[in-house]
Structure formats: C-alpha cells, structure tokens
Amino acid sequence: MTGLRERKKQRTRDALIVAAHELFVTQGYEDTTVDQIAEAVDVSQRTFFRYFANKEEVALFVQDMVGQLYYEAVCARPAGESPLDCLRNTLDDAWDDVGEAVEEITPLDLHLKMCQVIETTPALLAAHLRHSLLMEEKLVQEIARRAGVDAEKDPRPRVLVAAFSGVMRTAARQWSMRNDSSLQLARQVTGDYVAQLGPALTADWGQQG
C-alpha cells in the first residue's frame, strides 16, 4: 500500500506545495514562475504540471483540502439537526481536526500567510471563489438529502447554502485582512459573522450593532 513509489510521490508533491507557498508568500504569486518552483524542488517544469494542472492549483491545494474536510464533517453529522444548525455546528466541531490536517502538509503559519496571498491576488481569488462554488454545490446536495427535499425543486437548500457560504467567505476575507491573523481569531470572526445572519436580514437595524 505504501510502496516506495507512493511515498516518493507524496514527498515530491508536498515539497512542491511548501516550496511554492514559500515563494508565493515572499515574492508574490505573479512574480513567481513555475520554473522557480520546480527548480526549488529539483524537478523539471513538466513534472510540476503532472502534479498540478496549473499554477493556481498548487496555491489552492491546502484550501481545497480544508473545504473537503468541512464537507465530510457535514456529512458525518447526526440526523435531526436543522439545516442551518448543521452547517453552523460543524464549524465549531471540525476546527481542530482541520488544523491538524493542515500541519501534516505545511506549517500552519505559512498556510495563514498563504490565505492572505490568495485574498489579495486577483487570479487566485477568482480561482478560490470558483472552487468554493463547486464545494457549495456538494453541500447543497448533502443538505437536501438530510432534509429529505429535492434540490432541483425546492430552492431552500441552495438559498441556505448560498447565504451561509457568502457570509463565511466574507468572514474569512475580513479575518485575512487583519495583521494579526491567527486560528483563534478566525474562529471568533466566523462565529460572529454567522451569528449576525438573522439580525442582518430583519427589516430595521436598530442602533450600531
């Protein structure tokens, strides 16, 4: 199962990710060439493109993994929760596991810096949003399944996931723009934003929230 071949591939892939992230963080995404990344790991450019379909993919690899873990955590939820609670509670519960999974690939600190690079690099932000949309569709299917409704007829699963995901992305974006971004802070900011979902929709906003 874990032949030498497999392990070597895994190591090369992780090395490419870490090397790429370090270059992206230090000199910027656009100013880093694929040749530089390949050279840093001592493989050919062609090999890089055998591991990652494009330059964006290596930048978003960890982010995508986080999204996937969240999705799996949603799927593993016990039945009986309301759809919104399901999405919300998963957030609290999955946090630590996600952090550990990230650290198996790259230092957490590097990942946090990479989040900022993603938010501030137009091409990466665009790709990230698209990947998020794909994940949303998977969430829609799961939420619909749990609630026992048909996602093609009932708009509520899509509406709920769209609203929730929109708020999540906004929270992540606001968090990444702070200069002291840490994991706990992320947890707090997302919690705060999601909690405001109800109040923000009510007819009148009273005084300063």
Add this chain to the structure above:
Amino acid sequence: MTGLRERKKQRTRDALIVAAHELFVTQGYEDTTVDQIAEAVDVSQRTFFRYFANKEEVALFVQDMVGQLYYEAVCARPAGESPLDCLRNTLDDAWDDVGEAVEEITPLDLHLKMCQVIETTPALLAAHLRHSLLMEEKLVQEIARRAGVDAEKDPRPRVLVAAFSGVMRTAARQWSMRNDSSLQLARQVTGDYVAQLGPALTADWGQQG
C-alpha cells in the same frame, strides 16, 4: 464631445465585443483565440489588448455593465427603505433599464447565450465571481452609508450583502442552466429565490416547499 476619434473607438470596442461573444457562443471560449477575434474585426492582436486587459474582460464586459447599473440603481434609491428591501426593490425597478442598456451594445439573445457560456466555462466563471465580489464591496459601502452604520465595525452590511448576493448568483446560475432562458424567466427565478431567503434560514423546513 463626440469627435470622430471617440466614435471610431466606441465602434471598434463594440465590434470586438460582439465578434468575441459570437465566437465564444458558437465555438466556445477556450477554443477561440484572441487572434481570431482581432481578425474578425480586422485589427491587430495588439489593438485588442489595448481595449481589453485580457481575454476574460471582453467576455465579461456586458455582465460588468449590468452589475454597475444595478449598483447605481441602489444608490439612487429613496431613503427610508430597510436595507434588505432596498436591495430587493431595486431588482424589480431596474430590470427594464438594464435590458435596454444591454441592447445598445449587443443583441439581447446573444447576451443570454453568453451568460450560459460564462457559467459553464471555468475560467470565465472564476473571473465573474471575482468581479461580483468587487461589486459586493461597493454595495456594502452604500448599504452601510444608507443605514448610517460603519461597515468596518458593524458586520451587518457585509453579512446582508453577502447573503443576498449569494442567493442572487445562485438564482442566476439556476436560470442560466435552463434551456429556455429568457428575461422574464430570469426575473421570476430571482424573485422566487430571494423570497426564500427568510424561510430557508428558519429552524425547521416543514414539507416540500
């Protein structure tokens, strides 16, 4: 004000847009080269890139204009509406004006087909989502201004716009995937989806909606 130079530029730009859209719709975005577009309008490739920063931009030009018009319509709203009502009512009111503005550049039918191309082409979808995010930020500022709150301290403007925009994009996406996409249908679908925003968030979903 309308010198020959200005008019000529406008005409070239519109010709590039229409030619590009026709090529994208008939043979696909990825399979259309910038050289083909330039050739269709009989200008050099270099000139194309003087009108549009990149290939995506010519594909998203009309979409961006629509977003801009919606934003301006929001800004022109009378005071006193609740934030959510403001966003929602603008939708109803601005529809016809937007349609007319589009037709001054490209046939409406071509634009509708182009919407489908955008939704189904990864690179275009990604760029479109990013442009939408920029527009959301402008909406946040305007909503915060109208409500007299500080968007940097109070999360509600961002949360509201994120939720609303998420639902809008979902509606647009669902609409574009029908095979009989028309303007009226778009109006109806978006209306339906936005109306579900409240119900989708409530704790329990009763029976099939």
Add this chain to the structure above:
DNA sequence: TTGTCAATTGTCAGTAGCTGTCATTACCGT
C-alpha cells in the same frame, strides 16, 4: 489649407503558462 501635436494602431520580439510526444529511468511483482 496646411502643419504640428497627440492619440491610435501595427509590427516585432520576447516571456510565461501549459501540452503532446518520446526516450530514459526507477520501481514493482514474479
């Protein structure tokens, strides 16, 4: 009308992302 200035355009050369192909190397199971 004509000449001058500035804006627009075309041409050319170059970089970077990405792909197909084929020979070579490295691992795996027998």
Add this chain to the structure above:
DNA sequence: ACGGTAATGACAGCTACTGACAATTGACAA
C-alpha cells in the same frame, strides 16, 4: 534477476500577454 509499468526529463510548440518603436490618423491652431 527480469519484464512490465509508472514516473521523469528533454524538447518542441501553442496561446495569452507585454514592451518598444515606428507609422498612421484624427484634432486643432495658424
């Protein structure tokens, strides 16, 4: 040890995009 298969490197090629410079064309005043 050996044959087969997977991974890699080297190379050629395409397309998006950019900088630089020369040529053209419309604007505007003398």
